[in-house]
Amino acid sequence: MKPKHGFFLFVSSCIPGCGQMYQGYMKRGTSLMMIFFGLFAVSVFLQIGALAVFMVPVWLYAFFDSYNLRSRIADGFPPADEMLFGLSDMDSAKAAALFRKRHSLIGWGLVALGCWTFYTLLTDWLFEFLGQFFYDTWWLHRILVYDVPRLVLTVAIIALGIWFIRGPKPTGSEIPPFVPPTEPEEDTADPSEEACHEAQ
Numbered sequence: 008m009k010p011k012h013g014f015f016l017f018v019s020s021c022i023p024g025c026g027q028m029y030q031g032y033m034k035r036g037t038s039l040m041m042i043f044f045g046l047f048a049v050s051v052f053l054q055i056g057a058l059a060v061f062m063v064p065v066w067l068y069a070f071f072d073s074y075n076l077r078s079r080i081a082d083g084f085p086p087a088d089e090m091l092f093g094l095s096d097m098d099s100a101k102a103a104a105l106f107r108k109r110h111s112l113i114g115w116g117l118v119a120l121g122c123w124t125f126y127t128l129l130t131d132w133l134f135e136f137l138g139q140f141f142y143d144t145w146w147l148h149r150i151l152v153y154d155v156p157r158l159v160l161t162v163a164i165i166a167l168g169i170w171f172i173r174g175p176k177p178t179g180s181e182i183p184p185f186v187p188p189t190e191p192e193e194d195t196a197d198p199s200e201e202a203c204h205e206a207q
Contacts, residue, residue: 012077016029019073020069022040023039024036024039024040026069026074027069027072027073030077030080032076033088035072035091042065042091046065119163130148130151
């Protein structure tokens with residue numbers, strides 16, 4: 008693997024994840040791009056400008072990480088292409104076991120996505136119908152299209168945070184039951200009897 012040099016590396020490094028992809032690190036670049044644009048999407052949808060501040064350290068890390076990869080490749084010690092979040096340590100068997108264990112969570116996510124799509128269609132039909140009778144419906148449009156989804160997502164984030172704080176319920180199998188130590192039995196035999204047996 009030859010190190011990349013020049014103007015194209017600088018231009019690609021300005022976009023989080025692209026500098027890694029330009030050097031052949033697709034998994035690493037995809038991870039950084041998902042983090043950066045995921046923060047952007049959430050901050051825009053929830054209209055929380057302070058959340059976009061976290062995009063700056065992600066961008067800086069991605070920029071300097073691309074040049075760090077180039078220097079390591081030039082030194083002859085290229086790192087392995089791995090996903091962030093620890094997903095590279097997960098083989099197909101572990102991934103299948105995780106999906107089986109979290110199938111209900113994935114199912115609820117699909118249900119939420121379907122409900123969101125259905126809600127969007129209903130609001131479009133509703134305002135198309137109301138537009139024929141009322142002229143000023145912008146306030147209702149803002150409440151139903153922007154405020155209600157933001158409120159639902161905020162409640163979901165709070166609930167997910169509480170779920171992570173509480174952690175998994177104890178099953179009782181992790182800590183073994185307490186068993187008091189048993190004292191060794193004392194030898195109650197009469198020493199005079201032992202002496203008689205030895206004499207015989």
